[in-house]
Amino acid sequence: MNLKPESVDVTMKSIVILISGLGSNLRALLEADLPCRIAAVISNRVDAPGLEIAKQHGITTRIVAHHSHPDRESFDSELALCIDDYRPDLIVLAGFMRILTPQFVARYQNKLINIHPSLLPAYSGLNTHARALRDGVKIHGCTVHFVTSDVDHGPIIIQAAVSVLVDDTPATLAARVLHQEHRIFPQAIRWLCNDDIRLNAGGKVLLRRLEQPGCPLISPEME
Ligand code: GRF
Numbered sequence: 001m002n003l004k005p006e007s008v009d010v011t012m013k014s015i016v017i018l019i020s021g022l023g024s025n026l027r028a029l030l031e032a033d034l035p036c037r038i039a040a041v042i043s044n045r046v047d048a049p050g051l052e053i054a055k056q057h058g059i060t061t062r063i064v065a066h067h068s069h070p071d072r073e074s075f076d077s078e079l080a081l082c083i084d085d086y087r088p089d090l091i092v093l094a095g096f097m098r099i100l101t102p103q104f105v106a107r108y109q110n111k112l113i114n115i116h117p118s119l120l121p122a123y124s125g126l127n128t129h130a131r132a133l134r135d136g137v138k139i140h141g142c143t144v145h146f147v148t149s150d151v152d153h154g155p156i157i158i159q160a161a162v163s164v165l166v167d168d169t170p171a172t173l174a175a176r177v178l179h180q181e182h183r184i185f186p187q188a189i190r191w192l193c194n195d196d197i198r199l200n201a202g203g204k205v206l207l208r209r210l211e212q213p214g215c216p217l218i219s220p221e222m223e
Helices: 024-030 052-057 072-084 102-107 128-135 172-194
Strands: 015-017 034-041 061-063 090-093 114-116 139-146 156-163 197-199 205-207
Touching: 015 024, 015 052, 015 172, 024 034, 024 052, 024 172, 034 052, 034 072, 052 061, 072 102, 090 172, 114 172, 128 139, 128 172, 139 172, 156 172
Parallel strands: 015 034, 015 090, 034 061, 090 114
Antiparallel strands: 114 139, 139 156, 197 205
């Protein structure tokens, strides 16, 4: 019998993923073969279906239930204690539906990233797809960004755009955007794990290896 512990690459960065719900982004990250160790998945909801996905992948799961705390400060303190058990290099909000206190955000400055279902800075907040449809925009999308105390307004790492179709409902539009979320989120984390990202003096994200796509997305298509 081989009793040698599994070898761990100590140079690899480690990440902790925070979820609240279905966990489709979590699944995309777990299946992306990222160059990092996923130390734990933490949920603020005991019934988050994403927890099962983590367990299926053999990832440690923890619950920090927001409803057992009287206020945001006390919830965020327990969350921070739980995160710090794993000393992660990066904390990934993958559908984590809690607003974090400025103290929490400051504690993890430049180590906290989020995915948001709109082309920020447009449509920060909730119900992004319904609001985009109401406004009649022709292009919508998603954004991975660093988290700052200004909710949904931190430095942008990567965005994906989709065309809005005439017969779109919030659900159909959400599904197409979500598909793109599953593509750009692993890419952002790969860049961060490989130290390919830095912030310039103006606080904007710069990529070490910059490949700029030449193709515009025009919607609806021109004749
Ligand atoms: C995603 O659209 C994400 O952008 C938003 O919440 C949704 C979470 O979906 N913050 P899932 O739990 O990853 O399936």
